[in-house]
Amino acid sequence: MKKLMNAPADFVDEMLDGLTAAYPASFVRDGESRRVIRRAEGARQGKVGVVSGGGSGHLPLFTGYVGKGLLDSCSIGNVFEGPTVDSCIEAIKLADGGKGVLRLYGNYGGDRMNFDMAGEFLEDEIKTTTVLGTDDIASAGPNEMGKRRGVAGIIYAYKAAGAKAEDGASLEAVTEIAQRTVDATRTIGVALNPCLVPGAAQPSFTIGEDEIEMGMGIHGEPGIWRDKLKPADEVADEMVKRLLDDAPKGRGSRVSVLVNSLGATPLEELLIVYRRVASQLSAAGTQIVLPLVGHYATSMEMAGLSISLCFLDEEIEALLRKPAESPFWRVA
Amino acid sequence: MKKLMNAPADFVDEMLDGLTAAYPASFVRDGESRRVIRRAEGARQGKVGVVSGGGSGHLPLFTGYVGKGLLDSCSIGNVFEGPTVDSCIEAIKLADGGKGVLRLYGNYGGDRMNFDMAGEFLEDEIKTTTVLGTDDIASAGPNEMGKRRGVAGIIYAYKAAGAKAEDGASLEAVTEIAQRTVDATRTIGVALNPCLVPGAAQPSFTIGEDEIEMGMGIHGEPGIWRDKLKPADEVADEMVKRLLDDAPKGRGSRVSVLVNSLGATPLEELLIVYRRVASQLSAAGTQIVLPLVGHYATSMEMAGLSISLCFLDEEIEALLRKPAESPFWRVA
Amino acid sequence: MSAVDLAALAGAVTRAKARMATLEQELNVADSRLGDGDTGVMLARVIDAMAGIDYAAQPDIGAALSLMARKTATATGSSLGTLIATGLLTVGKRAKGEPSIAYADLGAHVAAVVEAMAARGGATLGDKTVLDILDALARGIAGLSDGKAVASAATDACRTTLAEFRERPCKIGRARMFAEKSIGMDDPGMLAVHELVLAIAGPAA
Amino acid sequence: MSAVDLAALAGAVTRAKARMATLEQELNVADSRLGDGDTGVMLARVIDAMAGIDYAAQPDIGAALSLMARKTATATGSSLGTLIATGLLTVGKRAKGEPSIAYADLGAHVAAVVEAMAARGGATLGDKTVLDILDALARGIAGLSDGKAVASAATDACRTTLAEFRERPCKIGRARMFAEKSIGMDDPGMLAVHELVLAIAGPAA
Numbered sequence A, B: 001m002k003k004l005m006n007a008p009a010d011f012v013d014e015m016l017d018g019l020t021a022a023y024p025a026s027f028v029r030d031g032e033s034r035r036v037i038r039r040a041e042g043a044r045q046g047k048v049g050v051v052s053g054g055g056s057g058h059l060p061l062f063t064g065y066v067g068k069g070l071l072d073s074c075s076i077g078n079v080f081e082g083p084t085v086d087s088c089i090e091a092i093k094l095a096d097g098g099k100g101v102l103r104l105y106g107n108y109g110g111d112r113m114n115f116d117m118a119g120e121f122l123e124d125e126i127k128t129t130t131v132l133g134t135d136d137i138a139s140a141g142p143n144e145m146g147k148r149r150g151v152a153g154i155i156y157a158y159k160a161a162g163a164k165a166e167d168g169a170s171l172e173a174v175t176e177i178a179q180r181t182v183d184a185t186r187t188i189g190v191a192l193n194p195c196l197v198p199g200a201a202q203p204s205f206t207i208g209e210d211e212i213e214m215g216m217g218i219h220g221e222p223g224i225w226r227d228k229l230k231p232a233d234e235v236a237d238e239m240v241k242r243l244l245d246d247a248p249k250g251r252g253s254r255v256s257v258l259v260n261s262l263g264a265t266p267l268e269e270l271l272i273v274y275r276r277v278a279s280q281l282s283a284a285g286t287q288i289v290l291p292l293v294g295h296y297a298t299s300m301e302m303a304g305l306s307i308s309l310c311f312l313d314e315e316i317e318a319l320l321r322k323p324a325e326s327p328f329w330r331v332a
Numbered sequence C, D: 001m002s003a004v005d006l007a008a009l010a011g012a013v014t015r016a017k018a019r020m021a022t023l024e025q026e027l028n029v030a031d032s033r034l035g036d037g038d039t040g041v042m043l044a045r046v047i048d049a050m051a052g053i054d055y056a057a058q059p060d061i062g063a064a065l066s067l068m069a070r071k072t073a074t075a076t077g078s079s080l081g082t083l084i085a086t087g088l089l090t091v092g093k094r095a096k097g098e099p100s101i102a103y104a105d106l107g108a109h110v111a112a113v114v115e116a117m118a119a120r121g122g123a124t125l126g127d128k129t130v131l132d133i134l135d136a137l138a139r140g141i142a143g144l145s146d147g148k149a150v151a152s153a154a155t156d157a158c159r160t161t162l163a164e165f166r167e168r169p170c171k172i173g174r175a176r177m178f179a180e181k182s183i184g185m186d187d188p189g190m191l192a193v194h195e196l197v198l199a200i201a202g203p204a205a
């Protein structure tokens, strides 16, 4: 596993320097910790702030979704580690427009503890709420939804909450739609090859030259099964079935689909899988709107992909269609 | 090397089915060969057509740049093979709006022969011109510019020619700006790991676990040197130096930069390299406008990246800034 | 010696840092079986940051521990790192202004750490986390005031608890889905405490 | 037998297809040294397509060759494949309506193929491509009308030319930058012709 990088300890800071150099009109690096990215134009007074954060190594997640109609700011941890409490405090402050701030991030221990502490530090200053991304159906059973990890599907909650906040909604309303969108979203991933945390001696897992692992987490957390590589259609069918079997009660027939590369898996393969997902969903009487195919939430050079379904209600669909503007996700 | 695919022989067709399923508003698959992608809205009467084509395995290149302000249609070959003559004929016909068609594609033997033949077949029907992408400075010396291979930098010519055609310019003027943009563009790549052509028993090249190859082509054509992996800054410095040393005579001080993943190399590494490229260019008195960082021209799961510089004149810069609309490159 | 003073604290950090040379990889391997494989990388970085502190220059043991907490919190936002920061801050506050911590009080301090960590992380005893081994440690050394006795009670408590929990399923965090698969494996956080306590207390025991 | 008829053509394709079982990989390896490593994959596919033709059902040898050209052009747009299609179409047109091609005329047909390929691909003799080996072949068999003589002249010409050009640099295509590095290596297109001529003419020689 080779990386084009300099000193491993500089990986995250140099990546952030590159991000702001490439997109100066979108992103500003801020905070004493230097581990916050916020919108170039700053927080808008009178708007609810939407903040996320998490470990590095998942670009465009999380930082890349700072932008109009999406996030206001984002705290950034080391590769695959939660953001520090200082960076969380700074991200919340930088997102504050006087109407409160929603903390919207993936359900991981470190992230949760640090965002919680940040909220406690700021409780006299800024009203905050929390919604956790919990879309990974492979990480806990349906009876323990709240314990599921957050993966690629969180971007639907970014989009819905971001659009709602842009509309001038209250913190309660923004929080409610974020939670509703998380509740309506399901993701499952399949991994083909591991990635290497910069500086680590070995990849976080090993896998045979002809094996895949269903349900593996975005940091290489163990999945549901490991077996020989199968045809793409067979893999896609199983993933769709698992997602539909886990669908929220009383769901409608409209979904958005995200077929997301974990990093090394190329667009050709994503499209081959998307084609099958689309035909399976349509066979199941489900209508796809606003599909997304590409690199939306990665694990550096990990090979594999994830499929997310966001089961739409009228409001979520309308919010997903509203304008959003980041270099990595644009809705016109 | 593992791939999520079905039968290797179906790789390209299933990929194209996925492409049109995911982006029905942008792409239509057409032609008896079924190997043409054209704009959903069809050719515009009275507009010069801009056609490209090439082997599969480079998405978003070439097909993904069909769209308003870019290409009108694209013929698609098997993985890493030129498009067939039939698909080239069909692509040209489908781009024809009565004002002639520019054939704009990479300088590879098979592509050239087939586009040439297609032009000959159609010579009584449609006026065609040819501009070849020849931006890869590692593929031939400056004394043999015309023999260089075409790689990622061709997208600048797509953009300039596409915008010019959209403006209602003549075939001659569109051809001229395409050639001028090619002449102003330089690319060099570095490869870390190979890719596998679907169905092939082995990757097209092998490389040591700690080696990189400078100047390697997008199909694995041999490069300039192979050596131990070096720090990203050192690699970037050499690439920038080679590009600047090869810069067109009388160039201006404004450039657009494209830092492009060959496939598996993640955005984090692209940004680390971009950061260094930007600082080196600025130290060389060059101003970057309209930078691009991401997956623009890949070789499936090949690891590595390429850097392209497009040396701008006033007209090229103005054309790059005009609107363009494809799922993979949008300028508003 | 009947108390942990600044010099003893510095010595403990030095021994922990030396142990990390090989422990880093062992913890990564343990975490990659159950989690994301980074416990060692993170802990090595945290202990490096602690080793950078000039302990002799600190006004008191409480201040030193609070500074260690601060350094930890700046170095990482990982679960274990954040819990360590929480624990250090807890004892730092309890020992504020004191020149040292008497061995006899150590057990109570560790019990307070367990409580603070449980409140912060939401886990409970029995979940197979650092909490369980720290809880056993607190109980094992409670009230002991002799250095050798503390050291041997500490290592005994860690050894027994690690072995006991090895045969139990993980109940929190990333290994949750695989509760049964986790049987027979050490929790990386518990393993870290076990190894570091042995490295620090070993010479004294 | 003094001519190539439909049955002989079918037989030649069958022998070529059999040879591809192992030649495919050999050509890929040769091409990966100088180019993009796909000569074998492509050629195997093309010859497969040719093997799918019902030769006995074709009206004449010219029609059969033109159909082979068409199948090739539909199967690939690669350099070599396109040149093969060009060559087949050239002979197909020249032999239009004929039941067979006399051995005595074969050399002239191959010479016409070389000319057509050079015009299409822009390479010249001496560049170390298929052109050079086909040119030598055309000259070697020119005027010979005996089957055995044709076969042995063909294999001789191919052998000598491959060996001779091995020591020369590539002048076109993807190996251009590495002209000197290509010394000592076989051009994959030449190698393909060499091996297939041996496979087809071998039994006759």
Ligand SMILES: Nc1ncnc2c1ncn2[C@@H]1O[C@H](COP(=O)(O)OP(=O)(O)O)[C@@H](O)[C@H]1O
Pocket (backbone or CB within 6 Å): A081, A082, A109, A110, C031, C035, C036, C037, C038, C039, C042, C077, C078, C079, C080, C081, C083, C117, C121, C122, C123, C128, C129, C130, C131, C172, C173, C174, C187, C188, C189, C190
């Ligand atoms: N909520 C929690 N409560 C108590 N201990 C925890 C908790 N979460 C994690 N741990 C401990 O931390 C260890 C994992 O640490 P580490 O690998 O650094 O964290 P991360 O999960 O952020 O990668 C586990 O083995 C466990 O002992």
Ligand SMILES: Nc1ncnc2c1ncn2[C@@H]1O[C@H](COP(=O)(O)OP(=O)(O)O)[C@@H](O)[C@H]1O
Pocket (backbone or CB within 6 Å): B081, B082, B109, B110, D031, D035, D036, D037, D038, D039, D042, D077, D078, D079, D080, D081, D083, D117, D121, D122, D123, D128, D129, D130, D131, D172, D173, D174, D187, D188, D189, D190
């Ligand atoms: N312009 C040309 N003229 C003559 N022969 C050529 C030309 N281009 C390629 N060839 C032949 O084709 C071979 C390469 O074929 P192949 O690998 O199928 O093509 P590609 O370069 O499209 O991958 C070369 O070894 C050479 O003999």
Ligand SMILES: [Mg+2]
Pocket (backbone or CB within 6 Å): A080, A081, A082, A219, C036, C038, C078
């Ligand atoms: Mg972690």
Ligand SMILES: [Mg+2]
Pocket (backbone or CB within 6 Å): B080, B081, B082, B219, D036, D038, D078
């Ligand atoms: Mg090729």
Ligand SMILES: [Mg+2]
Pocket (backbone or CB within 6 Å): C031, C035, C036, C037, C038, C039
């Ligand atoms: Mg971990």
Ligand SMILES: [Mg+2]
Pocket (backbone or CB within 6 Å): D031, D035, D036, D037, D038, D039
């Ligand atoms: Mg080739």
